[in-house]
Amino acid sequence: MTSKKNNPCADGTCRVPTSQRPQTISTDANNGDIGALVTVVIDDQEVKVPMGTTILEAARSIGVKIPTLCYHEDLCIAGVCRICLVEVEGQRTLQASCAYPITQPITVKTHTAKVRQARRHILDLMLSEHYGECYACFRNNNCELQSLAKEYGVDYFRFGHPEKSRHKIDRSSYSVVRDMDKCIQCRRCVRTCIDLQEVGVLEALGRGDKTEIATYLDKPLGDVVCINCGQCINRCPTGALRANDPTDEVWAAIDDPTKHVVMQTAPSPRAGICEEFGMEAGTPMTWEMNTALRRCGFDKVFDTNFTADLTIIEEGTELIIRLYKTLVEGDTSMPLPQFTSCSPGWVKYIEHFYPERLGHVSSAKSPQQMFGAMIKTWYAQINNIDPADIVSVALMPCSAKKFECNRPEMCDSGYKDIDYGLTTRELAQMIREAGIHLPDMPKSDFDDPFGTATGSGVIFGATGGVMEAALRTVIELITGKKVEDFYEHADIIPVRGFEGCRYVELQIPEEVGPVPDLIKHLVPNWDWVKGATLKVGVAHGTANAKKVMEDIKAGGKFSECHFIEFMACPGGCLGGGGQPIPTTPEIRAARARAIYAEDAAYGKAGKPRKSHENPAVLRVYEEFLKEGPCGHLSHKLLHTSYTPRGKFIG
Amino acid sequence: MLTTQQEKLMGELKAIVEKHGTDRSALIPILQDVQKCYHTISDFAMQVIADMLGIHPVEVNSVVTFYAFLNEKYHGKFVIRLCRTISCEMAGKAAVARQLENDLGIKFGETTDDGRFTLEWANCIGMCDQGPAMLVNDQVFTRVTPEKVHDILQMCEQSFGPHTLQKAEEHVL
Numbered sequence: 001m002t003s004k005k006n007n008p009c010a011d012g013t014c015r016v017p018t019s020q021r022p023q024t025i026s027t028d029a030n031n032g033d034i035g036a037l038v039t040v041v042i043d044d045q046e047v048k049v050p051m052g053t054t055i056l057e058a059a060r061s062i063g064v065k066i067p068t069l070c071y072h073e074d075l076c077i078a079g080v081c082r083i084c085l086v087e088v089e090g091q092r093t094l095q096a097s098c099a100y101p102i103t104q105p106i107t108v109k110t111h112t113a114k115v116r117q118a119r120r121h122i123l124d125l126m127l128s129e130h131y132g133e134c135y136a137c138f139r140n141n142n143c144e145l146q147s148l149a150k151e152y153g154v155d156y157f158r159f160g161h162p163e164k165s166r167h168k169i170d171r172s173s174y175s176v177v178r179d180m181d182k183c184i185q186c187r188r189c190v191r192t193c194i195d196l197q198e199v200g201v202l203e204a205l206g207r208g209d210k211t212e213i214a215t216y217l218d219k220p221l222g223d224v225v226c227i228n229c230g231q232c233i234n235r236c237p238t239g240a241l242r243a244n245d246p247t248d249e250v251w252a253a254i255d256d257p258t259k260h261v262v263m264q265t266a267p268s269p270r271a272g273i274c275e276e277f278g279m280e281a282g283t284p285m286t287w288e289m290n291t292a293l294r295r296c297g298f299d300k301v302f303d304t305n306f307t308a309d310l311t312i313i314e315e316g317t318e319l320i321i322r323l324y325k326t327l328v329e330g331d332t333s334m335p336l337p338q339f340t341s342c343s344p345g346w347v348k349y350i351e352h353f354y355p356e357r358l359g360h361v362s363s364a365k366s367p368q369q370m371f372g373a374m375i376k377t378w379y380a381q382i383n384n385i386d387p388a389d390i391v392s393v394a395l396m397p398c399s400a401k402k403f404e405c406n407r408p409e410m411c412d413s414g415y416k417d418i419d420y421g422l423t424t425r426e427l428a429q430m431i432r433e434a435g436i437h438l439p440d441m442p443k444s445d446f447d448d449p450f451g452t453a454t455g456s457g458v459i460f461g462a463t464g465g466v467m468e469a470a471l472r473t474v475i476e477l478i479t480g481k482k483v484e485d486f487y488e489h490a491d492i493i494p495v496r497g498f499e500g501c502r503y504v505e506l507q508i509p510e511e512v513g514p515v516p517d518l519i520k521h522l523v524p525n526w527d528w529v530k531g532a533t534l535k536v537g538v539a540h541g542t543a544n545a546k547k548v549m550e551d552i553k554a555g556g557k558f559s560e561c562h563f564i565e566f567m568a569c570p571g572g573c574l575g576g577g578g579q580p581i582p583t584t585p586e587i588r589a590a591r592a593r594a595i596y597a598e599d600a601a602y603g604k605a606g607k608p609r610k611s612h613e614n615p616a617v618l619r620v621y622e623e624f625l626k627e628g629p630c631g632h633l634s635h636k637l638l639h640t641s642y643t644p645r646g647k648f649i650g
Numbered sequence: 651m652l653t654t655q656q657e658k659l660m661g662e663l664k665a666i667v668e669k670h671g672t673d674r675s676a677l678i679p680i681l682q683d684v685q686k687c688y689h690t691i692s693d694f695a696m697q698v699i700a701d702m703l704g705i706h707p708v709e710v711n712s713v714v715t716f717y718a719f720l721n722e723k724y725h726g727k728f729v730i731r732l733c734r735t736i737s738c739e740m741a742g743k744a745a746v747a748r749q750l751e752n753d754l755g756i757k758f759g760e761t762t763d764d765g766r767f768t769l770e771w772a773n774c775i776g777m778c779d780q781g782p783a784m785l786v787n788d789q790v791f792t793r794v795t796p797e798k799v800h801d802i803l804q805m806c807e808q809s810f811g812p813h814t815l816q817k818a819e820e821h822v823l
Contacts, residue, residue: 200706205715216708217693217722224708648697649707 041107055097055108056084066110067119067148069237070186071098073584074570076195081126081186083148085118086110094118120152128159130238131166131181137239138425142581144237145184172222174406175244175399175577176230183213183240189232196570198543199349201226213240216649225352225647227542229345229568230399230423230577243399243578246420247430253391253419254297261391262379263298264371264450265289267305268397268461268573269424271594275580275587276428277438282590284598287443294444296434304394305457306450307367307374310620311342312457312469312611314364314638317519317629319474319563328528335359337537337552337561340466342366344404345568345577347642349542354549355644363639367460368394368401369410371450372417373637378624382449387413393420395427397461397576400568412637423578452616455602455609462592463540463572464495464502467565471495471506471536472610478526480513483610489600490609495536496596498571498589500544503557506534518612518621518628537564540572660698662687667702677703677713681720689765690724718772726761728806731772731785732794741781742795749796753803767806 037048042059049058054077059066070081079099086097089107094115097108109115126145134140167180185204190213193202201224205214215224233241253259265286274283293301319338325331341347341362350361365373371394376387394401398421404410405418422430431438445451456472459465471492472483483490494504512526537558539548545566552559569575571588574595602609611617625634653661666683670676680699684691691714700707714720732738732747751757754767761768777783780792791802 194706194709200708203706203708203712205712207716216696216706216711647701647707649693 038102039105040102041105043108043110049102051103052101055086055088055095055100055102055106058102059086059097059108059110064110066097067151068098069144069148069184070188072188072191072235074196074235075188075191078187078191081184082122083119085115085122087112087115116152120154121158123148123152123154124158126184127154127157127161129162130184131162131164132179132239137182138242138245138429139239139581143239146238170221171244172220173226173228173244174222174403175228176221176226176233177242177244178221179240179242180212180214181240182238184238185211185213186237187213188235188237189213189241192231192235196543197227197229197231197541197568198546199225199227199229202232219649224649225645227345227348227352227568228400228403228577229542231569231575233399233577234575234579234581234583236581243423243426244402245426246402246422247426250391250393250420250422250430253393258389259391260299260385260389261297261393262300262302262375263293263393263395264302264304264307264368264375265293265395266368266397266461266573267308267458267595267598268576268579268591269395269427271461271574271591271598272397272424272579273428273438276425276432279439280590281587282594283439284594285438286598287445288438288441290446291441291444292431292434292436292438295436295441296430298393300447302371302375302450303446303453303457304367304371305453305460306614306616307370308457308460308469309454309611309614309617310370310374310638311364311367311460312466312473313518313617313621313629314370314634315340315362316470316473316477316611317522318362318364319470320477320519321522321630323562324523324528337558337564338362340563340565341640342460342466343566343568343573344398344400346542346545346566348400348403348645349545349568350549350566351643351645352647353546355646357549357552358642358644361642363635363641365410365638365640366401366404367457368396368421369404369417369640370638372405372410373413374450374620376413376415376417377637378620379449381624387415390415391419392417393422394418395422395424397424397573397579398569399423399577401578409640412640425578425580428580448616449619450616452608452614454607454611454614455599456611457614458599458602459595461573461595462496463567464497464538464565465572465595466567467495467504467536467538467563468492469611470563470565471534473612474534475506475508476610477516477519477612478512478529479509489603491600495538495565498540498585498592500539500541501548501558502538503561504536504538506536508532508534516612521628522630534563535561537561539564540567540575541570542568656694659692659694663695663698664702667699672703674703674705677705677710678717681710681714681717685720685725689721689727691720691722693722718770724761724765726766726768728766728786729768729770731770731775732758733773733775733777733781733783734771735774735778737774737778738781738783741793743782745796746782746784746794746799749799750803753799767803 036051038051039048040058042064045062047058047062056066066084069083070078077099079096082096084097085094087109088095134146165181170178189202194200201215202213204211206212253261270286271284274285275281290301322334322338325334326336339361341364372392375392376390380387401421405421410417456469459468472490475483508529510531512530515523539545548558574591575588608614666680670679684695696710697707700710754762756762756769758769758771775783777792782794783792784794
């Protein structure tokens with residue numbers, strides 16, 4: 001019953017009004033204790049479950065499989081698809097097991113003739129409106145509707161099958177493509193968008209057989225307040241929602257001998273791509289993937305962690321400048337707390353919903369865009385390549401990165417900094433197309449000059465990771481001592497975990513070190529932070545981000561923070577909208593373990609685990625960005641500005 | 651001072667929302683009031699209401715598209731809804747429908763050019779024993795005949811004008 005723990009409905013944090021939540025048990029029919037155990041017989045198996053458990057959860061706990069479509073562990077219960085119908089003894093009609101809380105001893109049959117026929121009819125009805133051919137669909141072999149049709153032996157279309165498309169495919173967004181012909185109206189995307197992420201782009205419009213899942217006034221997705229997080233894609237049971245796929249363009253670039261195609265890979269896809277090759281979630285594939293990418297034809301394979309480290313230096317320096325300006329000089333032009341800017345979904349969220357707070361967002365670009373700018377300037381320069389011939393591809397766990405690389409301001413190198421953003425799923429597709437079975441690949445390292453990364457860069461993929469990486473660096477810069485002196489193995493455990501919003505206080509010791517050379521020109525000494533308390537926050541998922549933002553507005557504890565990490569996706573990047581489908585809390589936890597294991601491996605191998613120790617980063621500041629972090633050139637290439645968009649849909 | 655149309659509408663919407671409160675459950679009464687006052691729930695109004703209630707515009711849109719009595723499209727001052735279900739059909743709905751279309755010069759689902767009348771179909775309004783039945787705004791007319799249609803429309807037109815405007819909006823007929 002792990003799902004119950006994570007479900008926002010169950011823990012009361014969901015915004016859905018009580019009237020729309022599934023019934024929870026507040027009074028007991030038999031006047032017994034609330035939460036008492038009750039005996040249920042499911043398919044002749046007896047099981048004791050706490051009162052209020054749904055039939056579906058009880059059945060799953062004893063290994064009885066009930067098919068589901070609209071049910072999802074991360075989401076509120078809707079009970080709309082009816083595929084999970086079961087027969088409850090004494091009830092005239094069939095009951096939806098996902099939305100039936102057990103209040104008294106009952107006997108349930110999950111596969112009687114009546115149930116089987118009803119399920120088959122429901123499937124047939126869904127298929128009678130589901131236009132499209134399975135083999136021309138990106139969810140082929142990974143589609144919940146398709147596998148149910150197989151399970152229930154659908155061999156003809158009892159109620160017909162559409163022969164013509166009724167909807168235009170909405171390709172207006174850089175990130176998400178909507179093909180409503182394939183929609184079965186399970187409303188998972190609606191609940192994801194409204195309840196899980198609180199963005200509110202998708203809803204059911206109309207009534208009865210005219211109901212459609214649509215945006216506000218059925219506008220194109222590119223025109224509404226979509227933040228491109230792609231969480232709806234990860235939860236769609238069919239192929240109705242998918243990411244905008246640039247693999248054809250990437251192949252074309254690879255096949256063009258005049259083009260120098262470079263790839264950068266983010267930490268999360270490495271932890272997730274194994275799932276695409278049928279392996280257990282949480283098997284890291286970093287080194288195998290490098291070989292596979294080279295065999296696919298990419299000229300160079302770089303590690304995004306390099307710019308993750310660069311981001312930490314730039315963003316950390318900006319934080320120190322902000323703190324110094326606000327606390328010492330009394331200048332309020334750069335307000336506190338500083339917000340992270342690594343998550344493009346979060347950036348678009350704040351642009352839409354809290355444009356008045358954009359001053360808080362760090363001007364540092366995300367690691368992806370920093371890398372793009374570095375590749376087409378410094379890398380081109382030292383390798384004597386015309387930047388016009390470089391095609392820069394980024395492998396990201398994210399659909400919002402596709403939007404980010406198409407932002408008009410992301411051309412600071414004089415060219416489009418990143419040409420294409422690929423998701424984990426799309427890369428897996430390319431690798432398969434090249435006839436490569438990823439797990440069989442020999443291991444190989446990243447290419448220089450960006451090859452060296454640190455453990456700090458790796459943990460960017462998990463929620464709290466950016467904060468941990470930043471703290472490791474900030475603590476060492478200020479105290480002049482090793483983080484290991486304060487935290488065992490430099491693991492700053494308080495910022496890790498999956499709670500929605502975390503608030504952590506860190507005491508800065510009375511003894512401070514000298515100001516390191518790298519930022520000597522920015523602050524004269526550390527006397528002003530002696531003995532101070534550094535307050536930081538972490539939020540993942542935009543619903544939690546909203547809670548933190550509202551708390552700041554109301555003057556709560558988060559308004560006193562100095563630095564807050566925001567990630568648009570639940571779990572951080574590892575739960576991103578470009579990661580393999582499906583996603584559940586268990587899968588995300590497994591990916592997080594893989595990421596933290598890779599960080600720990602850096603420590604065991606004696607490699608640097610802190611961003612400011614990365615030799616490649618130090619080399620960049622020596623040879624290229626000579627004015628240091630937040631200097632003139634780094635402002636031009638590594639920092640950006642934001643657009644207040646507002647939430648009014650024009 | 652000059653106020654734009656939108657500012658004016660915003661002020662009026664604010665008054666309506668204050669009357670019903672900002673709870674989510676107040677959404678339908680608010681929308682009903684807006685529909686009554688403006689004969690439409692405009693794009694702008696939906697977004698303003700959503701903002702005031704702290705919900706998403708698309709949720710308001712969803713409610714508006716769900717209910718037949720809430721409309722995104724402009725509806726006339728008098729919305730005539732003729733029942734099209736079986737009892738009224740058998741009691742002679744077709745002749746009444748023809749008469750309505752002829753008298754108003756519009757088809758079902760349309761609004762007259764002067765914005766006075768809208769003609770719509772309704773599903774059962776519970777007057778099956780007294781068919782054909784129809785609604786003019788909130789008022790029910792039963793055993794309607796083509797001759798009666800003429801009288802009803804004339805009554806509507808008489809109640810409409812500068813001097814009777816207030817009354818017309820509040821009590822219909």
